[in-house]
Amino acid sequence: MNTTLPPLRALQAFEAFGRLGSVSGAARALGVTPGAISQQLKQLEAHLGMPLLIKDGRRAALTPAARAYHDLISQGFERLMLAQSLIASQWQNGELTISGLPTLMQRWLNPRLLGFRATAGDVPIRMVATHREPDPQALGQSFRLTYGAAAQRYAHSRVLFTDRCFPVCSPGFLERYPDARDPAVLAGLPLIEIDWGPGYATVPRWEQWFDQAGTPARGLRPVAVHSLSGLAIEAAAAGQGAALAQASFVSADLESGRVLRLSDDDLPMPEPYLICWSPMTLARPAAREFLNWIMRETRPLRSPTVKEG
Structure with a gap:
């Protein structure tokens, strides 16, 4: 494996793809063509000597090794953006x-x-x-x-x-699973998990909510895991599953009817x-x-x- 640093443009394309989840999204964010993003991703794979993408239907997704690599790359870009913001603010x-x-x-x-x-x-x-x-x-x-x-x-x-957390889903999800308000049934339905990373170990998880609701559920296998609570809420609004949403983040979606609250039971943030x-x-x-x-x-x-x- 090549131990020298890859080209910055390739890393930038990779960071944007991993963050946004698509070649087209990365292209819009960076102001280039989707073809340019694909080319940079291929260049990075060649530099590293390993595949970074796997096909998931018509879409491409990061391999498990690439996700771990992306987590570290993202930290570097976040620090660069923060440093740039701090310097810029001194001039304004x-x-x-x-x-x-x-x-x-x-x-x-x-x-x-x-x-x-x-x-x-x-x-x-x-x-x-x-x-x-x-x-x-x-x-x-x-x-x-x-x-x-x-x-x-x-x-x-x-x-x-x-804050406090409670399960939400889209109206369409509840139509498909009309018994989803029952915690015992909900435990067997598509669930969306939120994981902020190792620095935030006390963020509530589904198993804790089920315990709070009096229906212990062990060995849950979520259909998706998001590092951003907002992305998990959007996935729930799109009907992909039920998400454990925070009250302060989901209030507008509840008012508009984009998502529905599935239970009066809630779980306080630790x-x-x-x-x-x-x-x-x-x-x-x-x-x-x-x-x-x-x-x-x-x-x-x-x-x-x-x-x-």
């Missing part, structure tokens, strides 16, 4: 940078930012969505929205809220979401306004028994 006067877990940023924070703008005016905001926790020393004047014990690495943090910052952050008025705003926004969601850090 008054810009407020907020880094956070991808689905938390997309499905919880982003829909609420209009409320912050009503308070703070036209403060430029840079949003950086990444699972990778930034180095505390590189946080600069930014905020980090994260989960659980990951907040301990930062100088300052406060609890935002503790740890809360938190906002973190460095000693330099609150020197800026816009940052202080953002912190005050987000704490007001989450006050109704916080349990009175939770002590803020």
